[in-house]
Amino acid sequence: MKYACCLALFCFLLTGCVAEEIIDEVPILFIVGYDQGEDEKIKGTISLQTFDPNQKVETRAFEAEAHTSKGLRNQLSGLPKPISIGKMAVLLFSEDMAEKGIIDILDSFLRDPAAGRLIYVGVVEGSASELIKNEFQYLQGIGPFLQNLIKESIEYGNMPQNNIHLFDYKYYGDGMDPVAPVLRMEETEVRITGLALFDDDKLVGKLNLDEMFMFSLINKSFSAGLYELELPGGEYANLQKIKSKVNYKVKNGNTNPSLNISVKLNGNVVEYTGEKLTKEKKKEIAKTFEKKVEIQGVNMVEKFQELGIDPLSIGDHARSQTRHFDFEKWNEHYPDLPVTIDVKVNIGESGIID
Amino acid sequence: MKWFKKGASEKPENLEEMVKDLKQSIDFVDYENKESDQPYRLIYFASLIDPEQLHRDLLPVIKESRSKSLEDLKGILPIENIEISSKLPLIQERLLEGHVAIQLSRGQKVLLVNISLRKSRDLSAPEIEFSVMGPKEGLVEDLHTNMNLLRRRIPHPRLRMKEITIGTVSKTKVVVAFIEGVASEQNINTVMQRLEDLDFDIISDSSFIGQMLEDNSLSVFPQMIDTERTDRITGHMNFGAFAILTEGSSNALIGPINFGQLLVSFEDYYLGWNIASFFRIVRMIAILASIIATPLYVAVLTYHYELFPSKLLATLISSRSDIPFSPVVEVFFLEVTIDLLREAGARMPTKVGQTLGIVGGIVIGTAAVEASLTSNILLILVALSALASFTTPVYRMTNTIRFLRYPLILFAQLLGLIGVALFGLFILTHMIRLTSFGNPYLAPLYPPRIKDWYDSFFRLPYVMQKNRFQFFRGKQSKRFEDKKKRKHSLDFDEQ
Amino acid sequence: MSDLEQGNRNDLLISPFLIMFIIHSNQVGVGVLGFQRYIAAYAGNDAWIVVIVTGLIFHLFIWMMYRILSDGTFDIIDLHNKWFGKWIGSVFNLALMMYLLLGTIVILRTFIEVIQAWMFPELATWIPVALYLLLTYYVLAGGFRTVAGICFFGVIIPVWLVFTATAPIKFSTFSNLLPMMDHSLKDFALGTRQMTLSYVGIDILLLAYPFLKNPRSSRIWAHMGVLLTTLVYTMVMIVSLAFYSAGQLQQSIWSTLIAWKVVELPFVERFEYIGITFWCFVVFPNICLTMWGASRVGKKVLHIKQKYFVIILIAFVFTVCVMVVNRDQVDYLNTLTSIIGTYVYYFYIPFIFLYSMIWRRVKKRI
Structure with missing residues (x-):
């Protein structure tokens, strides 16, 4: 009660x-x-x-x-x-x-x-x-x-x-x-x-959209949608289910830094405007793609360096790989940080018919 | 009750006075035959005795015997259970039990012969605790029949039945049945002690006793199971519980119990262990959902709409957009409607009740939504939670679940989810504190007795149920002996 | 000596493994919702190591406590009286009581601050305080077994929240944890001092000890309790370090709650509301245990029946909680507890430990 x-x-x-x-x-x-x-x-x-x-x-x-x-x-x-x-x-x-x-x-x-x-x-x-x-x-x-x-x-x-x-x-x-x-x-x-x-x-x-795709590929490990690749012969190949594995390596973060980005790409070809998708053709597609990512990637990083911005979190990668990291020094070095990008492309499936 | 006791204390001084007093009832017979060779006098309640037995077994013997004394007559009568007494209280008690008092000459001594009439309905299948599988044998209102049913299921010398009479007016016979050695003495002593201490005038049903025996009578949780299933009673007795049978009640009380057993349907034991376990878990989730579904509706819609993803939000808002009431009013309206339907259905004859349920459910529900009194999502929720509340195998638990919802809805309205949680804490604390005949209510969950878990949230196969529950603290803990294991297990190709 | 010696002793006791839940539930409280930034302020990305180190230190304290309690079934109140005499012992005991009460007030008021900040800004403080304290009375009236039961369920019911830690992983950067061991010993020490507040609470063992069946065999479970706490804190810390950037973490007062904002289930979003709701169950054992401890001291030192003393305590806690009106005062209370907690653990317990060792040596010689 x-x-x-x-x-x-x-x-x-x-x-x-x-x-x-x-x-x-x-x-x-x-x-x-x-x-x-x-x-x-x-x-x-x-x-x-x-x-x-x-x-x-x-x-x-x-x-x-x-x-x-x-x-x-x-x-x-x-x-x-x-x-x-x-x-x-x-x-x-x-x-x-x-x-x-x-x-x-x-x-x-x-x-x-x-x-x-x-x-x-x-x-x-x-x-x-x-x-x-x-x-x-x-x-x-x-x-x-x-x-x-x-x-x-x-x-x-x-x-x-x-x-x-x-x-x-x-x-x-x-x-x-x-x-x-x-x-x-x-x-x-x-x-x-x-x-x-x-x-x-x-x-x-x-x-732009094309650059955004490149950005996504080298930013983080990532799996993307569709990408249309122009081949040297004026042919086009459509890549799907692209998976990237990205690894940033910063050397000498505090003293004389240099950056290497290694990108491993996996993708499927779903459409190809050329005649037959042979093994050689696949290799060619992979090579073209590799080159494209490398060149565009380096250009993009250079653009970022000019603008003085770091959307790829390169500074943070450097911090995580350097003991007693010094951000002030890093900011000094950043605009002329040498950057290399290694890309390896592996073309997997190409559909259920040859 | 005092008036009654006072009346009863005006004890008649002698037999004649008592007869005179009892004669005020129309069914009381005081017949004296002085004309026959053997004069005799019969005193009995016509409503209580079996006239056939009186005429067939008793009267001819009395008439033909030439015995001079009651003792002689006792020797001749072909009926057991005869006693000679001159104690007025005993005589009165026996008369009220359906004995006939015989005198050969005027005096104080009478011969009491038991020829009481037992009228009881036939055995029938349990109506409340229906099950698809398993025996369909339910208790009836007659104590003797019920004892017979139990004894037949456990023909074991250790099945003890102790009798005690309760009720100053109703003089109800109550039997405590248990298996000695399996049931803990402590529990039996507790229940016997409490039964002896009971003081009440009339016991209409076993539930009277149930309510008065409970450890905490303020609690809404049942601390004993009411059941009409004989298999359930004997099953629990074998775990180590006792059963209380009451004259005139078709329900037995089982105690001590724990909360988990209220969620166990005895049919679980007739299905395979894996299937039974699955349904047991489903039932537990259903019961939990049934309690908290509508309070959560109130809490979330009144205070925390952010919890819904955008897509669901649109559905909810549009379903409620025409409704002029706040969620709590809406919920109370529907919950009370469901409870009204249930109450009405319970009072009606079965067939009318069914119609009422369907008509009420469909017509009122649809009309309420059409009239924008409630949202259709709530209607689904309330209907589902009502359905879920009826999955409880013990009827009294169903009521508890339905009851608990109302304070929860109130708290949900007052403090949103925090209110629900705080009231949840209150229920939790209450259940931790609650005991059934001194045994913790939440066992084997708390205090944790992992050895008892084989038959709690789930049920393991019978071979793994070697030991009786520790919960009941009985002496004989083994249910059966281990069989010898096969020495080496067969390989795939040896089978 | 011990009041449990008389009467139906066995029925009041609890199984030794429940001490795990008691210790764990008394350690984990509101702190988990926002302790990260205080540790990270010193130890940065190594904060999770600090969490583990502090956990290990508390294992040491458990070991010390069992040595202190090693003979008989006395609690610390009896031991104070035995070792320091009635008067000084009573001073110690009353100090202990105030410390426990401070614990109750801090946890209750901080949790209500969380409710007010996150769910109901207009909620008057006295309402949840009163509801909580009424519930506490109801629990304490059921005796220690009920208190232990609340601890048990206070751990079991919210345990599934552990799985929600997987949701922020989608937005996490685990390289935040690198490079490991990049901080000086001083930073670690300062971090450890900050972390102590989150681990405080094993002191309840000193009072609960005589209520355990076979108290000696409970040692392993007490360690398990601390281990469980360490695991929980470490997990929360690692997730937080990966989910927030260093600067952002320092901005976030309730890091755990904010991280719950990203949990998305098919029918539930914004998980912090559910988190806070379930935290009602996490906080409650803390309040019950500390109040229980304080009322035990009252019973044994002031000789007032728990029945009445709890009411006095509740009135006191209620008044203080209502008097704390703003966030700064709540913060002050937390800082105060942190300082007192540090002293209790790093000075008082080692002191009592050494004292008990010496006392026993001396007694043996005589």
């Missing part, structure tokens, strides 16, 4: 002790786009979705300007309840916004326990606001669609792993710099056009 009384009293006192966030009453946000506003302000655009029982998604876009990203939330009047970022999927930044640095905005998401760590950060060629406001015919709404698009191009395509956590990882880590996908709005759809390169949190360059 004593217990029961205590319990009853408690329940009475407890009612309404925490704020509810009922699933269908909270405006759930999947996507935010940030553009440069007037007077150093940030222009934020969100799209809200309403679900009706027939599972059709209606999207409404809102826009506001403020100096901080949290300030934006206050500006978004006309919403029934404070918006919730618990299911935030994609953050988009316009190029001019990204060039000025985005860590302040990211920080507000990293700090908030409600936000996830698998949010994708994307850079939009053009205006992020327009991309969000544009009414595409995507069934799930633009937010979940973009989330899916980026997720699948990471899992099945040629894009390296990236999300807000990895952005933060590389931002705070020494000897590495973040990357993010670049998106472009076309009339009826959104496309991924490459990889954005950041110096800390500022956009400094971009890779």
